[in-house]
């Protein structure tokens with residue numbers, strides 16, 4: 001999640017509100033293929049691969065949604081929870097780490113995810129300083145560039161994006177099923193949050209999206225960090241909007257325009273109807289782009 005940007009567009013209270021409403025979240029389960037499902041509704045999208053090696057989860061959702069998530073997981077299969085991968089360090093993807101670890105999960109993530117969870121970390125766009133996470137929530141295993149796993153008959157390739165939405169983002173590619181979880185590098189149908197406080201930038205988001213587009217096939221299923229299950233064409237539209245808004249805002253900023261003047265010029269107008277109805281409104285997203293150009 002969710003809001004963000006410069007001081008003018010930051011969203012105080014967002015984190016508390018998200019945590020407080022998590023318990024009443026409605027979780028929906030979407031069965032994809034290759035025995036992989038996605039749980040939506042309690043933070044970032046959670047992918048689940050059950051099987052004889054125990055359940056593998058990609059992302060942990062909000063801790064307050066534990067009963068609902070546990071119920072949804074039980075509905076997927078009776079296998080115990082054994083492995084959890086975090087796509088990045090943000091709380092809507094890692095808040096549930098501690099309980100999932102208690103339930104039996106070994107946690108794997110990029111080394112910067114452990115770094116940020118291991119210490120108090122502030123996100124300026126949310127006007128919030130996260131306390132150090134409890135020991136059980138910390139990834140027990142980390143990697144820096146690439147990692148491959150074999151679990152439940154699936155080959156799973158993990159790859160670090162480099163600085164993108166944060167500087168802890170990874171993709172998780174189930175190669176046989178041809179399904180990729182791209183974390184918060186992709187918000188399907190919504191303007192994305194970009195966390196400059198921990199290494200993210202608009203240019204990094206564009207680079208990550210280009211990397212996703214080099215991998216994606218016509219049949220590949222793309223699980224975004226937020227929003228509906230996507231595909232190649234949606235990813236391409238998202239790349240186009242990020243690149244076009246970046247260029248528009250950069251040109252206006254170069255002319256010496258202020259953020260308020262640029263927002264008034266509506267550089268996102270062509271995309272607002274389709275992408276601006278989520279947590280990041282056009283003004284907030286424009287602010288995030290402005291910060292990075």
Ligand SMILES: [Zn+2]
Nearest residue numbers: 001090165184
């Ligand atoms: Zn995020």
